[in-house]
Amino acid sequence: MGIAVFIQILFIILTIGLLISIHEVAHVIAAKLLGLSVKKIGIAYSPIPHPYVEVEFPRKIKARLIYLFAGAFTTQILFFINYVGDLGKVSHSRKSF
DSSP states (O other): OOHHHHHHHHHHHHHHHHHHHHHHHHHHHHHHHTTOOEEEEEEEOSSSOEEEEEEOOOSSHHHHHHHHHHHHHHHHHHHHHHHHHHTTOOOOOOOOO
C-alpha cells in the first residue's frame, strides 16, 4: 500500500464525515424553523464516533415528521447531486499489474 491508497482512504473517511455532519445540520435547521429548543449538538464517541443533535421533541405529528425526515431528505439530495454530477464523466479502466 502506497501513499496514494492512504490518501484515498483518508479522503473517503473525511467525505463520509462531512456528509454525516451535513445530515445533522439539516436536523438543526429544521428544529430552528419549527421553533424547537435545541438542547445539545455534539459528537458521541460510543460505540463509534458520530455527530448528534438533541432537541425538545415536538408533540405535533407534522412537526415531528418534518424534523425526523429533514436529515434523510438532505442526504438524498446530496446523493442525487453527486449522481447527476457523475453522469457526464468518462470512466477509465486501470490496468492491474
